[in-house]
Amino acid sequence: MINLIGVHKSFGPKDVLRGVDLSIPKGESMVIIGGSGTGKSVLLKSVLGLIAPDKGEITVEGLDVTRLRQGSSERDAFLAQFGMLFQGGALFDSLHVWENVAFRLLRGSLKRPKEEARAIAIEKLRRVGLTPDVADLFPAELSGGMQKRVGLARAIAAEPQIIFFDEPTTGLDPIMSGVINDLIREIVVEMGATAMTITHDMTSVRAIADKVAMLHGGKIRWTGPVADMDDSGDPYLTQFITGSAEGPIEAVR
Amino acid sequence: MRFLATIGAAILGMLAAIGRVALFAADTISHILRPPWYPREFVTQIMQIGYFSLPVVGLTTIFTGGALALQIYAGGARFSAEAVVPQIVAIGMVRELGPVLVGLMIAARVTSSIAAEIATMKVTEQIDALVTLSTNPMKYLTLPRVLAATLVMPVLVAVGDIIGIMGGYLVGVNRLGFNAATYLKNTLDFLEPLDIVSSLSKGAVFGFVAALMGCYFGMRSGRGAQGVGAATKGAVVAASVLILAANFILTELFFAA
Numbered sequence: 300m301i302n303l304i305g306v307h308k309s310f311g312p313k314d315v316l317r318g319v320d321l322s323i324p325k326g327e328s329m330v331i332i333g334g335s336g337t338g339k340s341v342l343l344k345s346v347l348g349l350i351a352p353d354k355g356e357i358t359v360e361g362l363d364v365t366r367l368r369q370g371s372s373e374r375d376a377f378l379a380q381f382g383m384l385f386q387g388g389a390l391f392d393s394l395h396v397w398e399n400v401a402f403r404l405l406r407g408s409l410k411r412p413k414e415e416a417r418a419i420a421i422e423k424l425r426r427v428g429l430t431p432d433v434a435d436l437f438p439a440e441l442s443g444g445m446q447k448r449v450g451l452a453r454a455i456a457a458e459p460q461i462i463f464f465d466e467p468t469t470g471l472d473p474i475m476s477g478v479i480n481d482l483i484r485e486i487v488v489e490m491g492a493t494a495m496t497i498t499h500d501m502t503s504v505r506a507i508a509d510k511v512a513m514l515h516g517g518k519i520r521w522t523g524p525v526a527d528m529d530d531s532g533d534p535y536l537t538q539f540i541t542g543s544a545e546g547p548i549e550a551v552r
Numbered sequence: 553m554r555f556l557a558t559i560g561a562a563i564l565g566m567l568a569a570i571g572r573v574a575l576f577a578a579d580t581i582s583h584i585l586r587p588p589w590y591p592r593e594f595v596t597q598i599m600q601i602g603y604f605s606l607p608v609v610g611l612t613t614i615f616t617g618g619a620l621a622l623q624i625y626a627g628g629a630r631f632s633a634e635a636v637v638p639q640i641v642a643i644g645m646v647r648e649l650g651p652v653l654v655g656l657m658i659a660a661r662v663t664s665s666i667a668a669e670i671a672t673m674k675v676t677e678q679i680d681a682l683v684t685l686s687t688n689p690m691k692y693l694t695l696p697r698v699l700a701a702t703l704v705m706p707v708l709v710a711v712g713d714i715i716g717i718m719g720g721y722l723v724g725v726n727r728l729g730f731n732a733a734t735y736l737k738n739t740l741d742f743l744e745p746l747d748i749v750s751s752l753s754k755g756a757v758f759g760f761v762a763a764l765m766g767c768y769f770g771m772r773s774g775r776g777a778q779g780v781g782a783a784t785k786g787a788v789v790a791a792s793v794l795i796l797a798a799n800f801i802l803t804e805l806f807f808a809a
């Protein structure tokens with residue numbers, strides 16, 4: 300269970316989050332939608348403790364995230380239950396693809412023999428639609444969409460209980476998007492993981508989500524089951540889903 | 553009044569920066585005692601900082617040693633003291649030029665690459681990714697670099713001292729007509745243990761400063777390519793200035809009567 304109450308965050312004069320309230324029950328898949336620059340990535344990073352909110356409370360399974368001291372072993376243990384796909388991939392460019400995927404399995408508390416870690420990495424790569432021969436390349440040698448999928452493989456490699464995906468299908472072709480959507484769904488259903496996904500792709504939303512939350516104006520504008528999304532009666536949400544230029548959301552922000 | 557306020561603000565800013573660097577240094581050192589450690593990173597950095605710097609160290613010191621011999625000979629000739637070339641080259645190289653030259657070359661080669669690498673990692677969210685993978689960037693990135701530089705720099709300085717003296721020797725024997733055996737004997741007889749201890753200690757301090765500045769500026773990098781550029785520039789300037797300042801202080805400590 301992830302709980303956010305009244306979360307605020309500003310960068311200088313810019314108020315990005317202005318009181319976000321949201322809760323994600325264990326084992327559910329929550330999809331966050333919202334305009335570009337509304338603070339969706341900031342929201343995910345706040346839950347991970349990478350960005351400290353100015354105000355408000357964030358708890359994961361009852362544990363207050365903002366209290367965890369940087370570099371403490373509690374924080375390491377806390378983060379060990381997470382997998383995160385960054386919007387830009389954030390692959391380590393000095394390491395081979397397979398070493399990126401197996402990063403957690405090569406050191407620290409989950410360390411295991413190199414051969415085993417490599418085998419797991421190759422299996423995870425296969426699940427995101429990549430062949431074993433990319434394992435020995437460097438991230439810079441891959442296309443943007445391939446890097447994204449390596450990032451995804453890294454996020455799921457250690458079978459985390461909570462998974463955050465920041466735009467998992469952006470930059471992928473429609474077929475690959477379908478594969479990734481299925482994979483995310485599978486992880487939630489089979490592994491019972493809690494997932495929080497940011498996406499702009501409405502097909503993904505429908506394929507992945509149990510629940511949807513729309514971030515607008517620094518707050519959660521609407522949240523509810525994905526089935527209720529189409530007849531929410533909320534003009535903001537409706538405009539966003541239909542992608543219409545006409546509506547309450549201004550095109551220039 | 554405006555003028556005074558500006559000076560005051562600059563001084564406060566500088567004090568705050570010194571405080572932040574000191575905290576960063578203390579934090580780095582504290583990780584020596586706290587596992588987990590990343591020995592593979594450490595070994596990689598020993599190679600990167602130490603082994604691959606050897607050519608540049610050799611080239612800078614051999615030319616400087618040679619030039620030093622020529623100058624001392626020319627200067628000494630004015631009061632018939634040409635014979636002191638071996639002794640002064642040895643002292644000059646070991647006490648001052650060896651450590652300072654190698655330190656500045658390391659600031660150019662190692663500080664810049666550490667700062668650019670870490671800043672790029674920061675900008676592309678690789679540092680955030682490390683944290684989410686339960687890996688402390690101070691342990692994984694900073695400590696191996698700072699420790700490797702601190703341990704490997706005395707070796708580089710020793711190599712630089714020897715090659716610098718060799719440069720003086722080559723010029724002395726081939727151009728200035730010194731007897732080879734006498735040149736070496738005079739050099740070895742003249743150097744004291746304190747000269748060598750001071751040289752290697754300076755090396756360790758400079759290595760620490762060079763790597764620490766690279767990591768500090770890299771970790772604090774602003775966003776985008778501009779942020780990386782600014783971090784790299786700041787790191788090299790700070791490392792160079794601090795190395796020269798530390799050199800003065802260490803010379804004062806070791807040799808002031």
Ligand SMILES: Nc1ncnc2c1ncn2[C@@H]1O[C@H](COP(=O)(O)OP(=O)(O)OP(=O)(O)O)[C@@H](O)[C@H]1O
Nearest residue numbers: 310313315333334335336337338339340341342386
């Ligand atoms: N480290 C930071 N420093 C300053 N401003 C920041 C920082 N991180 C994010 N911002 C600002 O916060 C706002 C929200 O950024 P965020 O990345 O969360 O947007 P987003 O909703 O993920 O957008 P997109 O869909 O385009 O990825 C942006 O205006 C951005 O400029």
Ligand SMILES: [Mg+2]
Nearest residue numbers: 339340386465
């Ligand atoms: Mg984003």
